[in-house]
Amino acid sequence: MDSVTPDYHHEMLEKDYLACCGSIQFAKEMALASPFPSLDHAISAARDIWFNKVDVNGWLEAFSAHPQIGGSTSSHHTKSPASAQWSKVEQSTALATATSSSLQELSDWNTCYRQKFGFVFLICASGRSTAEILDELKKRYPNRPIVEFEIAAQEQMKVTELRLAKLFSTKGTVTESGKQFSAVIAEKAEEDRVGIIGGHLAASSEDAAGKVTQFPARTRPPITTHVLDVSRGSPAAGVDVCLQMWKGTQPCPMFGEADIGSWIFQGLSTTDKDGRSGQLMSIVDVLNPGIYRISFNTGKYCPNGFFPFVSIVFEIRESQKLEHFHVPLLLSPFSYSTYRGS
Structure with missing residues (x-):
């Protein structure tokens, strides 16, 4: 340089x-x-x-x-x-x-x-x-x-x-409101996303030729989320959301250990007027098993709240790779909760 x-x-x-x-x-x-x-x-x-x-x-x-x-x-x-x-x-x-x-x-x-x-x-x-x-x-x-x-x-x-x-x-790293998200995007990830779209558009011609199509049957990404502001009783619009996957030297992150650089960026979006995030990852049939983390920039949405950001870590096992995972955030200025939805 x-x-x-x-x-x-x-x-x-x-x-x-x-x-x-x-x-x-x-x-x-x-x-x-x-x-x-x-x-x-x-x-x-x-x-x-x-x-x-x-x-x-x-x-x-x-x-x-x-x-x-x-x-x-x-x-x-x-x-x-x-x-x-x-x-x-x-x-x-x-x-x-x-x-x-x-x-x-x-x-x-x-x-x-x-x-x-x-x-x-x-x-x-x-x-x-x-x-x-x-x-x-x-x-x-x-x-x-x-x-x-x-x-x-x-x-x-x-x-x-x-x-x-x-x-x-x-x-390099994306910094929002003083908080750090590890965000290294591989060019291959972008190529995969474009390939999925190409497979969808080419599906009809492949069927006519008697070929086996490879585009996914899902109509939405396998991991989704939404944010509800329970203090107002309404969806939380404008919340930045980041999805990452664990790729560290250990099979999963260990409690109390530094993990900077071991979380690989999957997608970034902002919740709409209904509190739903945009697409955080590719629409694929088979989800890679592993540890995932969804981080919410709650400090930007609620500057006077207790939480500058919220991270939800969850595991998807080999037997669950064909399932859908909806991981919402229920937020108030001084508390939050989550669950696995549908």
Whole structure:
């Protein structure tokens, strides 16, 4: 790294940020503001730049970098290969829950939307099914253009925040609100996710050829969660959630021993208005047995609460690898509980 010139390093930063948001103006401003001491600082800067420094043309440029939801990302032009790959992963739930009729309906509504507003329908698709996306598109279609333009910008920021988290995790550790999540993402994990989507899309042609399809029968990831704020009696929206798997030298973590670097990142998401997290891992038939940990950034959600973050550790045995594991969090400012749901 010592041989890298400052100008070349600066150029690499711009490319990184362009993958997070397709506006060149945004990428340049983020590169100028770098480096950031934590993910929180990067997101704060990104919000300020996106809403206060990027002009209308920059917003439209970022919108155009997104493929149509339900369409082909491989044929869509984008300035960044990483952005194209992330789009595939973000749409994996939608594609896994789609049927030929729902995809056609989504395509028809996308066409109507673009004709009315002049840009692609934009929504943070991570963890959302085709039905959910289609319902949201129909709800937003009657909006006035100026209102819809602002909503699209807000959705773009949600996508940017998720991608910044992925970008930071590939560079090392992700730090949020002073708390550390071990977040090293292997390129193979991303390839597996994209492969699952490709298997789903190719299923019909393989059946016609008499081949055995290998895409998963599940319609959701084998590990899911939601957060309920019991002090308010309502879902907890906006809680950051991280899923990790134990890969230490010992078969399982030992009580009281340091475990930094032994937890391997699986996925990162934020709970929606119903308190449900987005997709935290690939949709696979067979789950790898082992020790898993779901961490919740409760300090960010409830700054005055007792718990800066909550981690739930659980084991999935060989005999359970085909089962579904729903591990919710019931939270109040001074207590929490959990259980295995369905």
